[in-house]
Amino acid sequence: MTRPMFDEMNASDGEVRAHYQNYVRWLSQQPPEVMAARREEAEMIFRRVGITFAVYGAKDEDGAGTERLIPFDLIPRIIPAAEWDRMEEGLVQRVTALNRFIHDVYHDQEIIKAGIIPSEQIFQNAQFRPEMMGVDVPCGVYSHIAGIDIVRAPDSDGVGEYFVLEDNLRVPSGVSYMLEDRKMMMRLFPDLFSENRVAPVAHYPDLLLETLRAVSPATTAEPTVVVLTPGMYNSAYFEHAFLAQQMGVELVEGQDLFVKDNFVYMRTTKGPRRVDVIYRRVDDDFLDPLVFRPDSSLGCAGLLGVYRSGNVAICNAVGTGVADDKSIYPYVPKMIDFYLGQKPILSNVPTFMGRDPEDLKYILAHLKDLVVKEVHGAGGYGMLVGPASTAQEIEDFRKAVLARPDGYIAQPTLSLSTCPTFVDSGIAPRHIDLRPFVLSGTEVQMVPGGLTRVALKEGSLVVNSSQGGGTKDTWILEN
Numbered sequence: 001m002t003r004p005m006f007d008e009m010n011a012s013d014g015e016v017r018a019h020y021q022n023y024v025r026w027l028s029q030q031p032p033e034v035m036a037a038r039r040e041e042a043e044m045i046f047r048r049v050g051i052t053f054a055v056y057g058a059k060d061e062d063g064a065g066t067e068r069l070i071p072f073d074l075i076p077r078i079i080p081a082a083e084w085d086r087m088e089e090g091l092v093q094r095v096t097a098l099n100r101f102i103h104d105v106y107h108d109q110e111i112i113k114a115g116i117i118p119s120e121q122i123f124q125n126a127q128f129r130p131e132m133m134g135v136d137v138p139c140g141v142y143s144h145i146a147g148i149d150i151v152r153a154p155d156s157d158g159v160g161e162y163f164v165l166e167d168n169l170r171v172p173s174g175v176s177y178m179l180e181d182r183k184m185m186m187r188l189f190p191d192l193f194s195e196n197r198v199a200p201v202a203h204y205p206d207l208l209l210e211t212l213r214a215v216s217p218a219t220t221a222e223p224t225v226v227v228l229t230p231g232m233y234n235s236a237y238f239e240h241a242f243l244a245q246q247m248g249v250e251l252v253e254g255q256d257l258f259v260k261d262n263f264v265y266m267r268t269t270k271g272p273r274r275v276d277v278i279y280r281r282v283d284d285d286f287l288d289p290l291v292f293r294p295d296s297s298l299g300c301a302g303l304l305g306v307y308r309s310g311n312v313a314i315c316n317a318v319g320t321g322v323a324d325d326k327s328i329y330p331y332v333p334k335m336i337d338f339y340l341g342q343k344p345i346l347s348n349v350p351t352f353m354g355r356d357p358e359d360l361k362y363i364l365a366h367l368k369d370l371v372v373k374e375v376h377g378a379g380g381y382g383m384l385v386g387p388a389s390t391a392q393e394i395e396d397f398r399k400a401v402l403a404r405p406d407g408y409i410a411q412p413t414l415s416l417s418t419c420p421t422f423v424d425s426g427i428a429p430r431h432i433d434l435r436p437f438v439l440s441g442t443e444v445q446m447v448p449g450g451l452t453r454v455a456l457k458e459g460s461l462v463v464n465s466s467q468g469g470g471t472k473d474t475w476i477l478e479n
Helices: 018-028 031-049 081-105 120-122 177-186 190-195 204-214 237-246 303-309 329-340 357-367 391-403
Strands: 052-059 064-068 070-079 147-156 158-168 225-228 251-252 258-261 263-266 277-280 311-315 370-374 381-385 408-412 420-425 426-435 437-440 451-454 470-477
Touching: 018 070, 018 190, 018 258, 031 064, 031 070, 031 177, 031 451, 052 329, 064 081, 070 081, 070 177, 070 420, 070 426, 081 158, 081 251, 081 437, 120 408, 158 329, 177 190, 177 204, 177 237, 177 451, 177 470, 204 225, 204 237, 204 277, 204 311, 204 437, 237 251, 263 303, 357 391, 357 408, 381 391, 391 451
Parallel strands: 070 470, 225 251, 225 277, 277 311
Antiparallel strands: 052 064, 147 158, 147 426, 147 437, 258 263, 370 381, 370 408, 420 426, 426 451, 451 470
């Protein structure tokens, strides 16, 4: 039997939840035409500022690549302080265990010796980097910036329970939209923030810079930090430029960097300047053409040698992706127990692994009811949403899973929580998720909230911007 969806604003008896009551009173006094005008104003400002993302594979009528504005919704997602405090505790626990796991993978491999994770799940993982074996990184931190995707679904009592859907530990994106959404809401509706105690997020760039400086190998009190971008044609280039500007550091491309005497330097108008920390938004494979892809022009030749010597910090660390592969995700609760001796505060979504013969039988027998994902897939691509798929799509996916079972996992189709959303037809429920951004340096910290993504198509469970999703401001109400 399908459980009812959890509505973030309204309880099952129709009563407005306590933490939304102030907002709903305000919303009831807003004429629809005023809200529509505010939505148009937001779109105009976002377009003028250039808050767009490139859509890979999409072309306009002239054959050029297309850029889209990520739709912004005017109705915030509101979370009470007590719920956030518990979620934050769970996020700190999870990211701490994941960093311990990555260190273990590249050092003593105790979790493999204990028989908890099969060795082939690590050594045959496309993101495993043997070049990192035995390399010590500052503070033992590999994923300095983690984006943990959280969804809410009804539990057996119909009360919403938070689940971790995915761990993004390599180059998680979206934090710029979290910050810009808040700025937009404060600009459009300043009165709301005088009536509600909403926890601030504007200090995220300061926390990020603090985190990056904390892992600098340099002895200087003012380490030089740069943001390394693949360039203006990358889908998240706006974010790269935005974060560099907000932190007051240089935005560089691979061609701006060079290695000399086992240190990394950037070219400036005043001559070479040593670089201590690189916040890279470039994948491992493109970082150093001498070690990884020789055809890469996005990285810096010799960078890995400097990194292995401890003369530059790379955030996130090389090889971090071994822990955010979807085939590793099912083992995270066991990691928490193994490394921390604790029970997980945030639960995983129940997951079936194609590599397991019994799980595979179940997946193939229930494709029409499951969400099936490629273990290396991202952005909403390479997945099957069984209940929303045609018979032919299901059959095609069956063949793909049979051809390479270890390349897929499957999960039940969760009834993701909904939040009222301002759409063309008025205010209607739409499915949402949440991506808090967790920073790990000398300590683990985060701003209260994260990026709420919303599936704007009615009934859709896919919130990714590349698949037509939008974003909302996320309010954590302070006590």
